[in-house]
Amino acid sequence: MKKLTTTLVAASLMIGLAACGSGNNDNNAGNAAASGSAGSSASATAKSDDKPVTVRVAWWGGQSRHDYTLKVIDMYEKLHPNVTIEPEYAAFDDYWKKLAPQAAANQLPDVIQMDISYLNQYAGRNQLADLTPYTESGKLDVSSVAETTLAGGKIDGKLYAMNAGSxxxxxxxxxxxxxxxxxxxxxxxxxxxxxxxxxxxxxxxxxxxxxxxxxxxxxxxxxxxxxxxxxxxxxxxxxxxxxxxxxxxxxxxxxxxxxxxxxxxxxxxxxxxxxxxxxxxxxxxxxxxxxxxxxxxxxxxxxxxxxxxxxxxxxxxxxxxxxxKPSMYFTVANSSKVKDAAIDFINYFINDIEANKVILGERGVPVSSKVQEAIRPNLTPEQTKVFDYVAWAEKNSSEMxxxxxxxxxxxxxxxxxxxxxxxxxxxxxxxxxxxxxxxxxxxxxxxx
Structure with missing residues (x-):
């Protein structure tokens, strides 16, 4: 995997990455995915004759988030030898400063970690793909996700953002x-x-x-x-x-x-x-x-x-x-030419139990009830505190x-x-x- 040593690198390099990340024909990598049963793996290994595909994935966070996300990306790439993930990451404020010119140039990453404050802005400009067809086909498996959890990513009845955690x-x-x-x-x-x-x-x-x-x-x-x-x-x-x-x-x-x-x-x-x-x-x-x-x-x-x-x-x-509240979302750029592969990576992040044994709720308590149940024995005391607090908050909350x-x-x-x-x-x-x-x-x- 090509790891970037800088965070959401300068605009000139971004444009080069965008050409690499979005210039491949969509090889239907999502079709190689299992239906997302939240078993030991939510994605099947790619076929040997699958064409190479590059997916740009962007997120914000601190060093520990960067480290484990890169590890999850490594795990995904081993299951999908034809897929290369190009990571682009930064601290929160710098992330949005870098994303804005990419959006203006129609060079957004394929997978974009999204915040609720920006969701309407990007969706309203037709810069985010509607994920509803993928949930209906099962490529993005939401069978163990509550409808109320999904609702936070919907605008005018369309699912533009997949909740990454509560x-x-x-x-x-x-x-x-x-x-x-x-x-x-x-x-x-x-x-x-x-x-x-x-x-x-x-x-x-x-x-x-x-x-x-x-x-x-x-x-x-x-x-x-x-x-x-x-x-x-x-x-x-x-x-x-x-x-x-x-x-x-x-x-x-x-x-x-x-x-x-x-x-x-x-x-x-x-x-x-x-x-x-x-x-x-x-x-x-x-x-x-x-x-x-x-x-x-x-x-x-x-x-x-x-x-x-x-x-x-x-x-x-x-x-x-x-x-x-959704801790953050995963969205797919409408301009992406590798939407199936982008969806498959999101599906893996949301539903794969082995991946979530690495993530362990750092992006919020997992939205899949099956994943929550499966990873609880693996939680550290700190992670257990988060799961317990969110469970308490759920009982003492009103609608967001x-x-x-x-x-x-x-x-x-x-x-x-x-x-x-x-x-x-x-x-x-x-x-x-x-x-x-x-x-x-x-x-x-x-x-x-």
Whole structure:
């Protein structure tokens, strides 16, 4: 397998790879797949007379994800000697910066790891293939996947994205640090508020620790809105989903207070982070909590090299704000000339038990119930914590928000910029709320 030593390499090399990856005739590699019975192998070995085919596969993540994904690719290539996988990978922010020009040049990778924030954007531009025909034919086996799990990848009744795993928001902590600070872990069956969470800030600061590493605005402001019975976006995607700016003002008054008290990183230091597990402040031992998606616990634990715990996120029980979300998706570029082979690789990743003994839920709890059952005995204590937390979250969740509308990525960037102005005291929270509403609604109005 041709392994790239850089992450989502420069554009000129990308175009060369694209010509290699998409210029082969589709040799129906997917037809060589078993129907996906989730047995020891979800793909049959390629026939000796199968023509060579190259499939470009792109994903984001930290080093541990890169390492095991490359191992799974090796396993797949041994089953399919005629298939060469060209891996393209990066940290989260760099990934999208590289993917955008590829999309503009119609040179997207064949298999694209996709985030819910970008799904409507790429699907809405006809850049993603409808996977429904492949699920109907059995080439993409979803027989052990719940319909509710598949629903998160559907737009207007078409399946554009295959859920790669389920996860939920969680707070990741170092229990030894909590104990040293005299803090008890909140019980999973007892809700707690953001104010109760913030009350721990002074204890952390007194010991030279931060309260939290980061709270992504595009994740936690919508989560706060859910707790208030509101959504970030209107159902038709043409405007914001909340009408009262007091919601924005209340949340960011709290956030500004936390920032001013030094409970989190300064903006200049935060801007230097690539968001990898190795850079997380809990892994480095300098923050009390890391608030993010449950599937990221495995990479964080590996980076920390010590025992960590998952706790319920503050506000989880307010209006049942907690929800299960696809950790990420696998999608296929509409421009791909090797769609069958791309689908076969996704089918292998989702359904093959031996592959999932390597993956072990790092991209979220497997969506196949058969795979979940088969790999549980192989889980490490950290992986078991993730599986157990997601099972708990499933029982204490409400339905997830619809996929973000076209323009949401621009709105997310706008929110981040507006909050930075607030934290730098360039505008008041009240003015920031009004500016955000005006500009966000102007972006979303294009969907009318």
């Amino acid at each position: 996860n939920a928001l969680t707070m990741m902590v170092d229990p030894a640090m909590l104990k040293s600070l005299g803090i008890e872990e909140p019980a999973a069956d007892k809700g707690w508020t953001w104010d109760e969470f913030a009350a721990l800030g002074d204890k952390a600061k007194a010991q030279g620790k931060l309260l939290f590493s980061d709270l992504r605005h595009d994740v936690f402001f919508p989560f706060y809105l859910r707790g208030q019975g509101k959504l970030m976006y209107a159902a038709d995607g043409t405007k914001l989903g909340y009408d009262d700016d007091k919601l924005f003002i209340d949340y960011y008054n709290k956030y500004q207070e936390w920032y001013d008290k030094g409970y989190t990183l300064s903006l200049d230091k935060l801007s230097q982070s690539k968001g990898t597990p190795e850079e997380d402040l809990v892994a480095l031992g300098t923050a009390l909590s890391s608030n993010q998606w449950s599937n990221q616990f495995i990479g964080l634990s590996a980076a920390a090299k010590r025992d960590l715990d998952l706790l319920p996120i503050p506000g989880w029980d307010t209006n049942k704000a907690l929800f299960l 928000n619809p996929p973000n509308p076209v323009g949401a990525v621009e709105v997310d960037a706008l929110l981040k910029a507006e909050v930075e102005k607030i934290l730098y005291k360039q505008v008041t929270v009240e003015k920031g709320a009004a500016e955000f509403r005006e500009k966000a609604n102007a972006i979303l109005a294009k969907n009318k």
